[in-house]
Amino acid sequence: MNDHADAALQINRRFTLQRRPNGLPVAEDFALLTAPLPSLQPGQLLVRNVCASLDPAIRGWLDDLPSYLPPVALGDAVRATTVGRVLASRNPEFAVGQWVLGLNAIEDVSLVSPGGFTMAIDADAVPSVTNYLSVLGAVGLTAYFGLLEVGKPSAGDTVLVSGAAGAVGSLVGQIAKIKGCRTIGIAGGADKCRRLLRDYGYDVAVDYRGKSVDELAAAIAAAAPDGVDVVFENVGGVVLDATLRNLKRGARIALCGLISEYNSTSGRIGARNIWELIVKSATISGFLISDFLPRFGEGALEMASWLAQGKLRADEHIDDGIENALPAFLRLFEGSNQGKMMLRIAQ
Amino acid sequence: MNDHADAALQINRRFTLQRRPNGLPVAEDFALLTAPLPSLQPGQLLVRNVCASLDPAIRGWLDDLPSYLPPVALGDAVRATTVGRVLASRNPEFAVGQWVLGLNAIEDVSLVSPGGFTMAIDADAVPSVTNYLSVLGAVGLTAYFGLLEVGKPSAGDTVLVSGAAGAVGSLVGQIAKIKGCRTIGIAGGADKCRRLLRDYGYDVAVDYRGKSVDELAAAIAAAAPDGVDVVFENVGGVVLDATLRNLKRGARIALCGLISEYNSTSGRIGARNIWELIVKSATISGFLISDFLPRFGEGALEMASWLAQGKLRADEHIDDGIENALPAFLRLFEGSNQGKMMLRIAQ
Numbered sequence: 112m113n114d115h116a117d118a119a120l121q122i123n124r125r126f127t128l129q130r131r132p133n134g135l136p137v138a139e140d141f142a143l144l145t146a147p148l149p150s151l152q153p154g155q156l157l158v159r160n161v162c163a164s165l166d167p168a169i170r171g172w173l174d175d176l177p178s179y180l181p182p183v184a185l186g187d188a189v190r191a192t193t194v195g196r197v198l199a200s201r202n203p204e205f206a207v208g209q210w211v212l213g214l215n216a217i218e219d220v221s222l223v224s225p226g227g228f229t230m231a232i233d234a235d236a237v238p239s240v241t242n243y244l245s246v247l248g249a250v251g252l253t254a255y256f257g258l259l260e261v262g263k264p265s266a267g268d269t270v271l272v273s274g275a276a277g278a279v280g281s282l283v284g285q286i287a288k289i290k291g292c293r294t295i296g297i298a299g300g301a302d303k304c305r306r307l308l309r310d311y312g313y314d315v316a317v318d319y320r321g322k323s324v325d326e327l328a329a330a331i332a333a334a335a336p337d338g339v340d341v342v343f344e345n346v347g348g349v350v351l352d353a354t355l356r357n358l359k360r361g362a363r364i365a366l367c368g369l370i371s372e373y374n375s376t377s378g379r380i381g382a383r384n385i386w387e388l389i390v391k392s393a394t395i396s397g398f399l400i401s402d403f404l405p406r407f408g409e410g411a412l413e414m415a416s417w418l419a420q421g422k423l424r425a426d427e428h429i430d431d432g433i434e435n436a437l438p439a440f441l442r443l444f445e446g447s448n449q450g451k452m453m454l455r456i457a458q
Numbered sequence: 459m460n461d462h463a464d465a466a467l468q469i470n471r472r473f474t475l476q477r478r479p480n481g482l483p484v485a486e487d488f489a490l491l492t493a494p495l496p497s498l499q500p501g502q503l504l505v506r507n508v509c510a511s512l513d514p515a516i517r518g519w520l521d522d523l524p525s526y527l528p529p530v531a532l533g534d535a536v537r538a539t540t541v542g543r544v545l546a547s548r549n550p551e552f553a554v555g556q557w558v559l560g561l562n563a564i565e566d567v568s569l570v571s572p573g574g575f576t577m578a579i580d581a582d583a584v585p586s587v588t589n590y591l592s593v594l595g596a597v598g599l600t601a602y603f604g605l606l607e608v609g610k611p612s613a614g615d616t617v618l619v620s621g622a623a624g625a626v627g628s629l630v631g632q633i634a635k636i637k638g639c640r641t642i643g644i645a646g647g648a649d650k651c652r653r654l655l656r657d658y659g660y661d662v663a664v665d666y667r668g669k670s671v672d673e674l675a676a677a678i679a680a681a682a683p684d685g686v687d688v689v690f691e692n693v694g695g696v697v698l699d700a701t702l703r704n705l706k707r708g709a710r711i712a713l714c715g716l717i718s719e720y721n722s723t724s725g726r727i728g729a730r731n732i733w734e735l736i737v738k739s740a741t742i743s744g745f746l747i748s749d750f751l752p753r754f755g756e757g758a759l760e761m762a763s764w765l766a767q768g769k770l771r772a773d774e775h776i777d778d779g780i781e782n783a784l785p786a787f788l789r790l791f792e793g794s795n796q797g798k799m800m801l802r803i804a805q
Contacts, residue, residue, distance in 0.1 A: 179737050347732075366735050383728035385694075388713050388744030390526050395742045397735030 120159070120198070123148050125188040126217035126436040132173055134376040135444060140173075141189070141437055151201045154225040160195040162429065163217050164244040165440050165452040166278075170373040179399055188216035189436070193456075194232065194243050195221070210234045212243045217436050219456060237415070239427070245278060245451035246418055246425035247411050249400050253367060254282035254343075255410045256403040259290070261365035261396050262341040266291030269335050271354060272313075274345030274370060276303040278451035281311045283343045285423050288312045292341070295334045297327075297350055299446050306449070310424055319350055327353035338362065338391075347371045348380045355384035362393040374444060426450025467506070467545070470495050472535040473564035473783040479520055481723040482791060487520075488536070488784055498548045501572040507542040509776065510564050511591040512787050512799040513625075517720040526746055535563035536783070540803075541579065541590050542568070557581045559590045564783050566803060584762070586774070592625060592798035593765055593772035594758050596747050600714060601629035601690075602757045603750040606637070608712035608743050609688040613638030616682050618701060619660075621692030623650040625798035626714060628658045630690045632770050635659045639688070642681045644674075644697055646793050653796070657771055666697055674700035685709065685738075694718045695727045702731035709740040721791060773797025 123146045132140045151157065172190050175182045183190050197209045198220060205211065213229035215221035223229050234240040237247065245251060257279075264270050270287040274280040275296025284294045284307070296313040298304055304316035315334040319327055331339070331353055338359035344351055347369030354364075372380040388395065403410065417423045428448040430439035433456050442448040470493045479487045498504065519537050522529050530537050540562045544552045549572065552558065560576035562568035570576050581587040584594065592598060604626075611617050617634040621627040622643025631641045631654070643660040645651055651663035662681040666674055678686070678700055685706035691698055694716030701711075719727040735742065750757065764770045775795040777786035780803050789795040 379730040381730035381732050383726040385728050
């Protein structure tokens with residue numbers, strides 16, 4: 112009996128971790144290996160990955176440090192959220208050919224066991240099935256719940272977003288505008304700053320490139336003379352330190368990510384100006400999108416409705432081919448992607 | 459007409475700021491000067507300061523940096539909360555001889571104008587009028603509201619307190635015990651750690667002296683293997699970084715002070731491990747006791763009731779004489795005070 116719908120696919124290409132990166136990942140840290148397709152135990156399925164989401168969080172999973180998920184084991188394929196189709200199934204809940212979203216890996220085919228995070232998705236309900244990795248997936252829900260439930264903006268508030276041209280940040284700015292807020296976006300370089308204003312509706316764009324903490328703090332102060340009510344923080348480092356000097360009393364900082372320190376070779380960077388939290392009775396709240404798992408449906412529904420009404424622009428930057436996994440991933444740290452970064456593994 | 463009840467007192471000794479300290483304050487930064495008593499305009503009063511509260515916050519007021527109060531002006535007496543008696547009054551709400559609590563200065567006599575923070579207190583209602591500067595004053599209310607309203611502990615929670623032998627920290631630990639929490643105190647040196655266990659009811663005492671971040675994090679982990687639910691942070695620096703590595707999911711950090719950086723000559727120290735806030739969906743909330751001004755009465759009433767029931771031990775360390783203002787103040791940074799630090803200016 113042949114379990115496989117795609118009989119031609121017998122070899123699984125896998126983008127594996129061979130060495131833990133020191134700072135920015137390099138080619139020698141990985142190897143593209145091949146393996147036979149795994150055979151299925153009852154309850155399991157094989158997923159033909161079509162597109163993998165490349166997220167800054169993946170960098171953290173490559174380190175051997177305690178975190179919210181175990182590190183990627185040496186020799187294993189690098190973990191990533193993917194959309195794909197069921198290639199073979201010994202699980203009655205998933206039929207061959209069904210589109211699924213799941214936490215898999217950068218490989219042609221992933222073996223999925225029961226109890227993991229895998230859900231059926233409706234490819235016909237969206238402009239592109241990749242939207243489940245961007246605006247309707249973890250990225251979109253991170254923007255939605257992080258801004259609305261952690262940052263808790265009110266209409267009229269000034270909302271500051273760092274990494275504002277990124278996959279999450281570009282959505283945060285648009286949601287804040289939908290909610291009647293004034294938005295200030297911080298991004299690196301003139302091109303991105305133009306996109307903030309043109310594509311994502313930011314009221315003000317601030318370029319952090321080449322600025323010291325003092326200079327960036329002054330630029331934020333010029334954009335928000337009375338301070339900011341809500342911060343959606345993706346970056347950390349200089350950007351966070353400058354932001355901390357521009358808080359309004361009672362400001363809320365939703366701490367989503369710290370991309371400036373993920374490749375640090377000198378340890379954690381953190382924030383120097385937390386004294387400002389005392390002076391302004393302000394709060395930094397970290398969060399993980401998994402905190403809101405029971406409410407994913409509610410969030411995805413409202414995001415889908417805004418998308419359908421043309422209120423959200425969800426840019427996707429899709430590089431082709433598993434052999435390009437590393438350069439595609441590194442775009443996140445170079446800042447050379449324009450939209451949610453993904454890797455197409457199969458057509 | 460002689461406005462003064464104490465006719466003998468015609469010269470006002472004032473502990474004045476002459477130069478902004480660089481790091482730890484030194485004698486040359488101050489001068490004890492004398493001045494004639496000010497004359498009164500309508501609505502004003504003179505307060506004969508009896509005891510001044512010496513708080514770490516005073517160090518911040520000596521710097522020329524934006525903060526929640528204006529800096530002490532060069533040449534002015536150093537700002538401090540005091541208890542004292544009305545010496546002369548052109549304000550119908552305050553009679554000569556009335557005990558008052560107010561934000562005044564380290565000087566024999568302060569001129570109080572309407573609209574400031576000055577309130578009548580009942581010296582007969584408490585074991586010592588100095589209690590209004592400790593357990594029933596800003597210190598006690600900082601512990602009370604900071605723990606209960608910012609930290610929000612539930613019975614059974616593990617509460618970690620830094621600066622645990624200090625004026626605020628010793629009360630925080632006791633309030634947490636009253637509320638049914640397990641308490642871990644961090645302090646510097648074996649003597650203080652003994653006092654944590656013996657005098658303030660802490661379940662575990664951790665000595666931070668001589669420990670690296672890794673070593674202190676390990677010591678906290680040994681005391682709280684499942685992590686801590688609530689942190690009351692007075693110290694910052696190494697202590698906060700080690701604490702951040704021991705948070706339970708959803709932990710709340712009430713950020714009250716950062717005494718480790720108040721005398722820093724290399725700028726703000728801050729926290730490196732804020733990444734842990736993301737991993738644990740945890741929160742740092744700064745606060746000022748003034749946030750709770752409308753609820754001071756409620757807090758003072760409950761603290762007074764616990765004090766009367768013998769549930770709170772409120773140690774006070776009172777040095778004598780305005781000429782000892784600087785060494786008394788420096789005890790806060792040496793850690794040589796045992797209890798709420800005060801300076802007696804008059805009997």
